[in-house]
Amino acid sequence: MSLIEITEVKKRFGDNEVLKGINIDVAPGEVIAIIGKSGSGKSTLLRCINGLETIDEGSISVAGAQLLPDELHLKALRLKVGMIFQSFNLFPHLTAGRNVMLSQMVVKKTAKAEAEAMARRQLERVGLGHKFDAYPDQLSGGQQQRIAIARALAMQPIALLCDEITSALDPELVSEVLAVVKELAGEGMTLMMVTHEMRFARDVCSRVVFMHQGRVHEIGPPEEVFAAPKTPELKQFLGVLH
Amino acid sequence: MSLIEITEVKKRFGDNEVLKGINIDVAPGEVIAIIGKSGSGKSTLLRCINGLETIDEGSISVAGAQLLPDELHLKALRLKVGMIFQSFNLFPHLTAGRNVMLSQMVVKKTAKAEAEAMARRQLERVGLGHKFDAYPDQLSGGQQQRIAIARALAMQPIALLCDEITSALDPELVSEVLAVVKELAGEGMTLMMVTHEMRFARDVCSRVVFMHQGRVHEIGPPEEVFAAPKTPELKQFLGVLH
Amino acid sequence: MNYAFDYGWLFEYWPVLAKGLAVTVELTLVGGVLGVALGVACAWARALGPSWLRPFVAAYVELIRNTPFLIQLFFIFFGLPALGLRMGELEAANLAMVVNLGAYGCEIIRAGIQATPKGQFEAGASLGMSRIQTFWHVVLVPALQRIWPALSSQIVIVMLGSAAVSQIATEDLTFAANFIQSRTFRAFEAYFVSTLIYLALAIALRQLLRGVGWTIFPRRGAAR
Amino acid sequence: MSDFTTWDIVRNLLLAARWTVLLSLVSFIGGSIVGALLLFIRTAKGRLGPAFVKAYVEVFQGTPLLMQLFLAFFGLGLFGIDVPAWLAAGLALILWSAAFLTEIWRGCVESVARGQWEASSSLGMGYVQQMRHVILPQALRVAIPPTVGFSVQVVKGTALTSIIGFVELSKAGTVVTNATFEPFKVYGLVALIYFCLCWPLSKSSQILERKLNVAHRNH
Amino acid sequence: DALATIEANKVIRIAVPQDFPPFGTVGADMQPKGYDVDMAKLIADKMGVKLELVPVTSANRIPYLQTNKVDLVISSLGKNPDREKVIDFSAAYAPFFNGVFGPAEVAAKDAKDLSGKTVGVTRGAVEDLELTKIAPADVTIKRYEDNNGTISAFLSGQVDLIATGNVVAAAILERNPPKKPEIKFLIKNSPCFIGLNKNEPALLAKVNDIIAAARKDGALEAISQKWLGAKLPAEL
């Protein structure tokens, strides 16, 4: 059974149809890389899955439950699916530890001690146990992004959506974040990630989705997609990058 | 004779000595790549050459004229040396064409018609003749950066300083900017560029400068520097990137 | 309610109201345009100007912002003649409005200038422009665009504040209302009508300023 | 005809300034509370709430405070509702301040990066939780300087309450001048007292702002 | 019925000016005093009720009356037909010695001579109403908020002449200013009236009785001497 089912999803911004009927099924434990040109709708797709945008047509279901745009359903969905952004979006007025604790306490009403224990565990997991009391602006970009990952993990989601989570990082900091993601993949977390790191996509992902002009243009295991692109668009896209 | 002579240049920010005695001579038509870790002083060096920072010791001369920190000398210098920044720094309230025309009219008092002709010529040169009337926020990052190049070229400098001019660009836009730079190099423009694009540095540059902790740690033709790094620091630096 | 509203006086007194409206509009336009110009000059001086000039501008700004408009008006109209500077009440009112908006505008515009990314100054400099040229051609328009909503609100506030000029016999809208009520004792009606006119003026002024913004700032979202 | 000594003038102005201070406090504190409520309505989803607050702000920012006071006191009186002057003054000043504070704070809320809304949404927080834990703590920091700055306008705005019978600083100045015919002395003193009340406020607003900018640069 | 209410409550609320000497001003204790204030005291006395003084300005004195926040307005009100449509007026209770004043070098013997000149006056006061009636069309009348504005305008040279009460002019002379206001001519002696709401015949009659009695027994004469420094004119 699929964990995430995306069926004929369409999304318009005004006249601009950004998603033109997307179909993807993601099995539990799969790691999906989404690649494609700027403006092809990659971010929009992830945002729709997380309910940050409402879809115009089609349906999305996560773990069997339909995505509906009311507060209650959205909250339930977001407890299942975590999201990590290009720009980290840590809460600047809270320490790293508090960043990880906040949503547990506010959304799940976890007791403080318990939330703190969870926060320490997750920070440990991303290798930042010692930064519990640091504020975001005292941390490097790579560290901030790892804290964002810990924050999402603390909600114990069954899947994670990652939108270009290394694009805002200096080149030498990219690898520390990718290492964390690789570990998560190894532990069986279901992942959908928009990425420009082709080598990473090739090594870690189970399937690669190439988006083009709001459609899934090619989809398949990385060996196929990278080694034998079928369409000229994908060929050109891969050519540009290498 | 050297076009740019950098002799024993030192620069401090408070207690932090960022440049610790730099010596580089650049011959006319040379294309120099400056590489090195974040914080090693690459940007500071370029900014000193352009007079955006005053140096504490040593001397810089461009085309035989000493760099002095008064308005008159600075202006003369900047007519000779153009600079292009990571963040484009286009003027957001002016069209692409106006961006290119402005400094000609204001600084050189060029007549409007002439400035416009020059602007069209330079925009053509970077492949953006048709974007004369577009505003910066209507353009992609790569297009914006090419306009910034055209803007610098319109002042007819004898050398161009480029500070990580592709770092803020989406991967697929990098090549269009590098193509323009490559063309300039081919036409004999003297270039000093800070870059993370090692492949480009290898293919296009005549010499590579590796900076480390405020010093020129290694310098030489790209074949040497990349194929046979002498110091462990450079080895490590190249290793991180690949 | 046992009070009978009566707007019969409107027939006799509408020229007074019309003149009052005209004067208020004139004060707002002159005060707005010259006040913003003064504000730009002062903002430049405070943010980028020579250091000897800054304390003077700072003192002017603080003095104006921390005392009531009415008292500034009194000193201009009744006080300056003692120094040999005599002007009519309309000129005095105009001057007071300019001086007042100049001080508030200075602080608002300065914030806009200070929010300019450093890169804009550097781009200007690296193209060989002087500091003044960079300010005038590169910095100013985006800075104004950044703070245009705040500046617009301040201009509306100053327009409403212009009511105080009626105290030195400037025949503005409030003067008209007061004059009419002193003749007819129809205070409610007179003030009610003038309030409606002020509201209409405020709405129109805000629209006008939005339009001005659209024309002088070519692109939305260009400056952020 | 005048039996005022200079000391009498100063004393009477200072006594009247107590009203100025009291009215300022009432209108600022009350305005903050009402303004905060309006802010929640204004930034929430939905149409009716925000539209109502928008119209409210338009009216209270678009008409002279003097007229608002006049109508609150005499207008209600016309309908047989006998509000005491202090209540009318408090009410009008509070509603007026609230209109401005709501707008100031809305700007601050909007200055919080959109990513903060999205990150907190994606962690499952609802609107009130987002506001309470994520947005307001950040907006508040930015909001302090302009809010303190606005308090200066409140202090000066209280002068208009003389229309409904308050003899606060400005009115006392007028009354005393009309007894002594020494406008320069009296209005000079009035200006001085206003300056002493307002300047610390504007100064602290500037200092806070500078602190904030420095803090921002560290990010 | 206002009179009945007053007598039942044993309180009469009277609006008086506090920035219009000599009719209403304040002493060093900021308590109201002046012709109008004494008149208010007299009326309260004669009615045998407590007096509650409500200081008002020219902008709000009528709204106070119309919203029943006061029972009477004693604020040197002049009469005109428009005003009479809105409120009722008592019998005259005070004279008003109004004149046009100016420095020695300005010549003006009567209203016609004001031609082409600028005259300052306090907006809404009796002299404003009267001067507006008699001045030729090419006189520029500047109407200031209060007496202080009018006087300041004169002293700072913003107006050539001012129209005001004798006592006010005397008060300026007392300060020995560089510019001395001398009397040019008297404006028609226009008296002041007490204002009260329409349809209060009982109260109106009562107030008129008190005024008539006060004129007879010399009480009014005493107030006039005290504040205006002049006898009550016979025609009042």
Ligand SMILES: Nc1ncnc2c1ncn2[C@@H]1O[C@H](COP(=O)(O)OP(=O)(O)OP(=O)(O)O)[C@@H](O)[C@H]1O
């Ligand atoms: N909120 C919005 N309102 C209007 N248009 C939008 C909005 N968000 C995205 N778009 C448009 O939708 C299209 C797809 O955007 P999207 O961000 O999904 O692309 P992307 O593939 O993530 O690109 P990138 O690699 O640059 O992040 C673009 O044309 C964009 O302009």
Ligand SMILES: Nc1ncnc2c1ncn2[C@@H]1O[C@H](COP(=O)(O)OP(=O)(O)OP(=O)(O)O)[C@@H](O)[C@H]1O
């Ligand atoms: N204006 C400044 N004031 C104080 N310190 C500065 C300033 N500009 C740069 N520095 C410091 O100088 C050092 C070198 O900075 P520089 O920007 O030249 O490095 P870089 O090699 O360009 O790094 P990057 O690859 O990150 O751009 C850094 O430690 C930086 O913190």
Ligand SMILES: [Mg+2]
């Ligand atoms: Mg995207």
Ligand SMILES: [Mg+2]
């Ligand atoms: Mg750099």
